Amino acid sequence: MAGRSRRGFLRGAALAGAGAAVVGAGAAVAGAQPALAADAAGQRRGGKWDPDPTSLQFTVAVMPDTQFLYWGSQDSVDRTPQEESFRYIIDNSGNPDLNIVFMAHLGDMTQDADPSSFEEVDKAFALLDAHGAAYSVVAGNHDLSGDDTRGDTTYLRTMGPRRFKKSRTFAGADATGYNTAHIFQAAGRSWLLLALDWRTTDQGFAWANEVIRAHAKMPVIITTHDMVWSTYDDNVFPYESGDPENNAGLSEHGQKVWDELVEDNDQVFLTVNGHYWPPGRTTKKNAAGNDVHLHLANYQNRYFGGGGMIRLYHFDLARDTIDVETINPWVLAQDPASRNELAAELSRVSGPVDNFSVPVDFEKRFSGFDPVPVRPARPAARVLVKGTQAYWRFDGQGADGTALAEGHRVRDLSGRGNDLTVVSMPGSAADALTWSADHHPDQPGHASLRFAGGRGPVHGAYLTTGASAPLNRETFRSGYTIEAFVRMPLDWDAGRNGNASFLSRRGRAGAAGKHGKNTDPDEPVAQFAITNNGREPQFNHYPTNNTYPTTNWGHGLVELRWWHLAVVNDGRFTRLYVEGAPVADNPRRLSVGLSSLGLPWLVGGHEYAGAIDVVFHGNVGDIRIVNRPLGAREFLTAK
Structure with missing residues (x-):
């Protein structure tokens, strides 16, 4: 979303109806693909996409609005920041301290939806493709217009389901192609991520509900462009949000997502969206009485349009915690002595809405749909060892x-x-x-x-x-x-x-x-x-x-x-x-x-x-x- 002080923009936009037939999702799971000798742009050798699917510690990377890097109609394009973030994600998939298993883009890839802008976006994402990285994308309002029944667009031709045909984490798309499902492996189990259009319609929600039912034991993360907006003033820097754990509310479309998909699906425990700023988060109880964490991440109003900033969700199932941090790999890759003052401020964002921890008793939270089997009692004869x-x-x-x-x-x-x-x-x-x-x-x-x-x-x-x-x-x-x-x-x-x-x-x-x-x-x-x-x-x-x-x-x-x-x-x-x-x-x-x-x-x-x-x-x-x-x-x- 362009400009400042417009976090309420389009919250009240009318929603279009109608929907196409629902299509099912496959059961593809994540896996490592061979790393290439050089990235797609031929710039430098990248790391191998090699996350550990069994470790109880893993990371999901989130990249919000990168639109100001791609304004082809104005001849203002710079892939460098986003590509540096992609390299960071690839290189750290095999780093046991990070173990990045998946990357989700939150939409608004371009500022103008111009074909020339998407040509450059295509080149940047080819870096992930060349290394077999697991990722998802969603459309934002600057990438297209209308709802998910809009038909063919440059976004769909560039970033639609055809792009993921070789991806081991791609689990399917709805009939429109604007809503996709992805399954990745982490902590010894399967996790379902739904990447939904910025204006999902009834047919899209019906498809998403079907996908969740078809994968009834998987925890679900929902990414979309418009879900919650920040309820505090965005002209304070650094961000001072009052209550850092409750400073966001559902947008009008977000309320529809909640009503149609989240509230009655206990598997959904986390949603992340962009579109608005400043960042924020809140927690709501679903119909089962369990917490759903609703997060907003967007840094396009910061220096260099956010510079390809990424948010890292560090899941630690041993500690029952999700540690969240926000970094800028493009700036971190620069010589500290050469960084300008604004870039230095952008290297890591350390406010209470950018770096925080979310306690989650994963076993208890997921027990309603995937209870841990109770270990049966063992007869005494089985434990009477020698001596x-x-x-x-x-x-x-x-x-x-x-x-x-x-x-x-x-x-x-x-x-x-x-x-x-x-x-x-x-x-x-x-x-x-x-x-x-x-x-x-x-x-x-x-x-x-x-x-x-x-x-x-x-x-x-x-x-x-x-x-x-x-x-x-x-x-x-x-x-x-x-x-x-x-x-x-x-x-x-x-x-x-x-x-x-x-x-x-x-x-x-x-x-x-x-x-x-x-x-x-x-x-x-x-x-x-x-x-x-x-x-x-x-x-x-x-x-x-x-x-x-x-x-x-x-x-x-x-x-x-x-x-x-x-x-x-x-x-x-x-x-x-x-x-x-x-x-x-x-x-x-x-x-x-x-x-x-x-x-x-x-x-x-x-x-x-x-x-x-x-x-x-x-x-x-x-x-x-x-x-x-x-x-x-x-x-x-x-x-």
């Missing part, structure tokens, strides 16, 4: 919320006789220990115990092995692996619940002959606990070869999340793992075995000076103790 000395799990023994009474017994499924018995602290509530259906998603047993314990005064219930249990005497001189699943509730408190063990071995360190640095003679000889320092897991133990302890510390664990914790000793050194990842504080100290006074092990109880001083608060799932070191691929969480 298992004890295996306790809590499924099949009671209904959710049922209390465990004093004296209740939980069997040791290893068959070695290390059964557990419930012990209640005097004065504790009847429901201080209950069965729970909650469990870690990768836990073999689909249940846990919920401990409602604490100190001040000491209250709750715990479990203990019998006085003659063989596990009591085991010293594990050849190594060991101890695994447990734990979860802390929101009301976990450092003062009441900190330094409480979910698994410990009774017996005072002093009584075991321990002394020296960091030794507390009244603490137990082994304790696997959650400390009061930010809910950090700690394994503090007195090995058989030392008179002082070895302590392994992990990082802080958030509440209401299940955690798999494991301690592995290979006969020499001990390592603590959180969710299969080794922690930083794993001392390189020779630590052979575990000291023993032949006393019981406790689940959920912690003693000090020979008496229970605190009971665990939270859930504890399966616990397995093995008399040899296991690799992470042998943990209870292994697939």
Whole structure:
């Protein structure tokens, strides 16, 4: 869109009706194509289009209005900025830090829709074609007029479906050719991107709805030229938008897109458009009650018509976040000393509407149309690996919320006789220990115990092995692996619940002959606990070869999340793992075995000076103790 202060232009434009027959979309998916020795313009050797389709981190690049670079009727054409951005996209498709998997142009490729302008646009996009890059385009109001029933145009002949006939990501077009579908691979799944005309009609929406239904498990991104407009003044530089997370509203056409396509299709989670400025974003709830992020990106009113600026959507499914940044590869490729002042300002745009992060719980957000299969429970026999000395799990023994009474017994499924018995602290509530259906998603047993314990005064219930249990005497001189699943509730408190063990071995360190640095003679000889320092897991133990302890510390664990914790000793050194990842504080100290006074092990109880001083608060799932070191691929969480 040309000129300033016209962000409302055409919001109220009349919409044309009618529509052609709907055509289906194929199931083409993204894949790498051989890189060419030189780009289409013969300028310089480019990178290989080679994104990693399995990485949980990937990037979708968006390029808004580049119209001021292509004004052929005025003999004002400069492909250089756009081509530099294309080179950046190509070169960084194989960069694991960026992993650019797709590029979407948001329309207004030209200022005048002149055939000579599109000839130059064709040459620029040939660079992407020559390297097999995955991309989409849409028409903007400066590329053509009317709605998607307009028939033949220079845009359609240049950038229409015929251009994508060799593209592995092209999934089809409607009968008009102005609305297209693209499927790319990222994070081990397929993603559908719909590139819609700037004035999609009823037939176009019918086609788009059909495409979404035909790919019912794919998350959907919609790109179009006109969807939301910025609701704050555009004459402030740098942009100051008040509320950076809610400064855009639906245009008239955008409202139609929402009503006809977005609101009732839960698969649509993100829309991006250009046309208006300054940039903006907002979030709306769809019919399913889920967030849809609506973003506006446009920099044509900046120096050099935006200079081929691109916005990078960095998806990180491990962090459940989309990090957004806006850069100008054309300026970044220049020698910093040679950049003029305006170009330097354009290299990176760092305002709150240009660089921001969007938290998205991808699994939860997509669960309505593509739920993650629940991993089934695994029978005990499948996880009784060689050397298992004890295996306790809590499924099949009671209904959710049922209390465990004093004296209740939980069997040791290893068959070695290390059964557990419930012990209640005097004065504790009847429901201080209950069965729970909650469990870690990768836990073999689909249940846990919920401990409602604490100190001040000491209250709750715990479990203990019998006085003659063989596990009591085991010293594990050849190594060991101890695994447990734990979860802390929101009301976990450092003062009441900190330094409480979910698994410990009774017996005072002093009584075991321990002394020296960091030794507390009244603490137990082994304790696997959650400390009061930010809910950090700690394994503090007195090995058989030392008179002082070895302590392994992990990082802080958030509440209401299940955690798999494991301690592995290979006969020499001990390592603590959180969710299969080794922690930083794993001392390189020779630590052979575990000291023993032949006393019981406790689940959920912690003693000090020979008496229970605190009971665990939270859930504890399966616990397995093995008399040899296991690799992470042998943990209870292994697939």
